[in-house]
Amino acid sequence: MSDQPSRIDLRGVELAYGSYVVMRDINASIRRGEVFVIMGGSGCGKSTLLRAMIGLMPPAQGEIRYDGELLFSADRTPDDLARRFGVLFQGGALWSSMTLAENIALPLEQYTRLKPAEIRQVVRHKLALVGLKGFEDYRPAEISGGMKKRAGLARAMALDPEILFFDEPSAGLDPLSSRRLDELILQLRDVLGTTVVVVTHELESIFAIADTALFLNAQTRTPTALGNPHELLKHSTEPAVRAFLTRGESSHETPAP
Amino acid sequence: MTAVPPATAELQPADTRGGPWLRLRGDWRLRTGLPAVSDVLKDLPDPAAGKVLRFADDGLDGWDTGLTAFLLGCTDVLEAGGWQADFSELPAGVQRLMELARAVPENAEAHRTGIEPNWLARLGLAALNLVAIGGAMLEFLGELALSFVRLITGRARMRARDLWFQMQQCGADALPIVLLINVLVGMILAFVGVVQLQQFGAAIFVANLVALAMLREMGVLMTGIIISGRTGASFAAQLGAMQANEEVDAFRSFGIPPMDFLVLPRVLALVFMMPLLTIFADAIGILGGMLVGAAMMDLSMRAYWNQTLMSATMGHFMLGVGKSFVFGGLIALCGCYQGIRCGRNAQAVGQATTRAVVAAITSLIVADAVFAVLCNELGI
Ligand SMILES: Nc1ncnc2c1ncn2[C@@H]1O[C@H](COP(=O)(O)OP(=O)(O)OP(=O)(O)O)[C@@H](O)[C@H]1O
Ligand SMILES: [Mg+2]
Numbered sequence: 001m002s003d004q005p006s007r008i009d010l011r012g013v014e015l016a017y018g019s020y021v022v023m024r025d026i027n028a029s030i031r032r033g034e035v036f037v038i039m040g041g042s043g044c045g046k047s048t049l050l051r052a053m054i055g056l057m058p059p060a061q062g063e064i065r066y067d068g069e070l071l072f073s074a075d076r077t078p079d080d081l082a083r084r085f086g087v088l089f090q091g092g093a094l095w096s097s098m099t100l101a102e103n104i105a106l107p108l109e110q111y112t113r114l115k116p117a118e119i120r121q122v123v124r125h126k127l128a129l130v131g132l133k134g135f136e137d138y139r140p141a142e143i144s145g146g147m148k149k150r151a152g153l154a155r156a157m158a159l160d161p162e163i164l165f166f167d168e169p170s171a172g173l174d175p176l177s178s179r180r181l182d183e184l185i186l187q188l189r190d191v192l193g194t195t196v197v198v199v200t201h202e203l204e205s206i207f208a209i210a211d212t213a214l215f216l217n218a219q220t221r222t223p224t225a226l227g228n229p230h231e232l233l234k235h236s237t238e239p240a241v242r243a244f245l246t247r248g249e250s251s252h253e254t255p256a257p
Numbered sequence: 258m259t260a261v262p263p264a265t266a267e268l269q270p271a272d273t274r275g276g277p278w279l280r281l282r283g284d285w286r287l288r289t290g291l292p293a294v295s296d297v298l299k300d301l302p303d304p305a306a307g308k309v310l311r312f313a314d315d316g317l318d319g320w321d322t323g324l325t326a327f328l329l330g331c332t333d334v335l336e337a338g339g340w341q342a343d344f345s346e347l348p349a350g351v352q353r354l355m356e357l358a359r360a361v362p363e364n365a366e367a368h369r370t371g372i373e374p375n376w377l378a379r380l381g382l383a384a385l386n387l388v389a390i391g392g393a394m395l396e397f398l399g400e401l402a403l404s405f406v407r408l409i410t411g412r413a414r415m416r417a418r419d420l421w422f423q424m425q426q427c428g429a430d431a432l433p434i435v436l437l438i439n440v441l442v443g444m445i446l447a448f449v450g451v452v453q454l455q456q457f458g459a460a461i462f463v464a465n466l467v468a469l470a471m472l473r474e475m476g477v478l479m480t481g482i483i484i485s486g487r488t489g490a491s492f493a494a495q496l497g498a499m500q501a502n503e504e505v506d507a508f509r510s511f512g513i514p515p516m517d518f519l520v521l522p523r524v525l526a527l528v529f530m531m532p533l534l535t536i537f538a539d540a541i542g543i544l545g546g547m548l549v550g551a552a553m554m555d556l557s558m559r560a561y562w563n564q565t566l567m568s569a570t571m572g573h574f575m576l577g578v579g580k581s582f583v584f585g586g587l588i589a590l591c592g593c594y595q596g597i598r599c600g601r602n603a604q605a606v607g608q609a610t611t612r613a614v615v616a617a618i619t620s621l622i623v624a625d626a627v628f629a630v631l632c633n634e635l636g637i
Contacts, residue, residue: 054510083512093503097495107511110414155507165510 005067007032007163007195008053012062015048022048025222026062028214033193035185035209037229039201039244040216046199047090049216050167053197054087066163083111086156090167090199092148094140100127100151101136107158126154129184131177146172153181157188163195164188170202182208203245215241261318263289266297266327277301279331280315281347285324294330301338310335311343325354332359397594401524404516414517423526427488428533434487435480439538442475443467443545450546451553460554464564467546472573476538477531478625481584484531485617489592492523493613496596497606505597515597524589531585532578539577543569572637580628584621591617 006029013026022045030036038046051057053064055071064071066081094103104123108114114122127133130150140148149172156164166185170178182205188194200206206213206229213232215225217240225232225241233245262283269278285291301310312328328351332342344352374382407413450463496519499505505515543565551561595613599605631637 051506056506056509080512082510085510085512087507087510089503089507089510091503093507095504095507096499096502107513109416110511110513159511 005032006030007034007067008036008197009065009068010053010062011065013049013052013059013064014061015045015052015057016060017048021060021221023216023221023223024061026214026216028212028223028226030195030197030212032195033189034211035189035196035198037206037210037213038197038199038216039206039213041218041244042201044216044218045221046216047167050087050165050197050199054085054165055082083159084162086159086161086164088149088152088156088164088166088169090171092140092145092152094148094151094155096140099137099139100132100143100154103140103151104155104158107155111159122158126157127151129157130154131180146174146177149173150177150181160192161194163197166196166198166200168199168201170200170205178202178205181205185209203247206245215244217241261289264291264323266292267315268297268301271307276311278311278313280313281324282316284318285320285327287321287323289323291323291327294327294334298331298334301340308340309343310340311346313346314348317348320348320351324351325358328355329358393598394594397597398590400514400516401520401590404514404521407517408521413521414513415521416518419518419522420526423522424530426491427484427523427527428530431484431487431530431534432537435483435534435538436541438479438483439471439476439542440545442479443471443542443547444549446470446475446542447546447549448553451550455554461556461560461564463546463550463554464561465568467550468543468565468569469573471539471542471546472569472577474577474625476542477535477577477581477584478621480531480534480538480581481588481621482618484527484534484585485588485591485614485621488527489588489613489617490610492589492592493596493599493610494606496520496593497599497609500597500599501601501603501606503601520593520597523593524586527585527589528582529585531581531588535577535581539574576628576632576637580625583624583628587620587624588617591620 008028008030010026010028014024015022015026026049028036038049040046048057052059053071058072066084069081071081094100095106098106101120101123104126105119108119108122112119123136124133127135130153132147132150132154135143135147135151140151143151149169153166153169156166169185170181173181185196185198186209189196196209198205198209210229212227213225213229214223215232215238216222217224219240224238225236227236229245232241236242236245264281264283264285267280267282269276269280271277279297310331312331317324328342328344328347332355335342344355404413408415446467447463450466451460454460454463454466496505499519505519508515508518547558547561547565550556551558554561592613595609595616599609
């Protein structure tokens, strides 16, 4: 396993808003075709780390590399790498002036030579994958919060990107939809070989999909665990990680947030 | 209704059962009012007997968030003074809520320091802020320039569809209000002109006055001001709302530069549409002047029109149209800059809109003054 080339490398990454340091010393390497979960309590900096990884916010220190290439370098903007990404934002971030179909079609129009009829076909398929068949002509303001999440997911997958970033994909979804989503993520990994980076705190999901999980500890402001969640649950001695993975039920000195 | 006893808290020194005590009595509900923490804990007893203050239920008639909020306030004060609070004699519900409230320790760094800087520091901060704003504007202009280069080399990610849509929004849709305002301006100019010039028997020159004023100044300036309030504001609000909703980030995440996709079509549309609107404004303004002027002077339309043709040269017309390109660019830049740099909340969107309009109108007037000086020097 370890001889596989790593797709994403984080080296000594520090995230800060002005002088307020959110997280420091983030080190991880993410392999091709791996499901990598970023977990941690609310407000610990998961979304911030994701924003840095997709090039929306340069890290205060350290470097982020994709296949060995620096994400932030003087001779290239992150835009060039970005077209290999698909991103689901925490709030969905659908383009509110366009219908769902147009949202998904836009990246296809920009980056492929598909004809309108073919694009419609792809759009329909992507919406069906997230259980939104038939909602092509709805606008983001006309659908529910969970539906926005799913439509955002469909848009992120529009171009079959090499790397998918999902910020809390299952927040706001019912248990069944959330199960189907986990299933979808595993399929993307197995069938298309997609690398998936997921921010989530749904324990069930974490155990179901994660090959590797990174735990961000809000108290120490550093990541304090990296590994397969099942292994972490069995062997980790770190109380914060154990508390997180067991909902605080095994250790009483650290109540669940 | 029987009067409920008000909430009281009384400090008592230690006795045989331990202590010192804080005895709580009465109705501790938000709606009945609560004693202030600082008053109650004003004179803490002699800490000789240990620094633990025990809270006792000495006849609580009822409680809600009022009590727990008060207790949390007490804890903060006590802990600052090295004391401990002991709630073990309060009702079980209160104890559980207090445990929850204290489960996650306060984030020390999360506090915003509320120190008010003195005037010198404020001056310095304002200067630094100005530098930062200047830098941000330069960055915006630089990015826009790069975007133009991409457009010329055919690599810009702009959709023709968006350009047409924006042209319609800021061109055709704005025409009625532009016509209305400018016909009125033409009429007012003629009215004032006739009243003054008649005194010298030179009323016919009102045609010159209206034509020159509309072509050189009023047509383009009034249109610019209307478009600032209408289109500049809408650019800022649209882009600001998209920024607040992470939609702009979503474009970036697909490698689509927001400059190409959002800003470029708006700037181009306005730069193309302003001259057209200005030509309409000039024409309708002169027409308005003619109606009023001819009517007030008992002159034939033809005589007025001939006088207008004699005075209105191509130079005046071109000056107005030339300005309109610049004005269109300025309005679009102010609107888009404020929108793109907008913060992530509703208030920020409102601020961006206001700033866009103020900046646009100010820059129009300044640019107009520069044009006036230049024309004077060049003799246009
Ligand atoms: N624009 C900003 N400016 C300043 N501080 C910010 C900003 N955005 C986030 N923060 C701070 O950064 C920290 C991490 O925020 P982030 O959104 O990454 O949390 P998160 O782990 O995604 O939380 P959640 O699970 O609730 O989404 C928070 O403490 C927040 O206060
Ligand atoms: Mg988040």
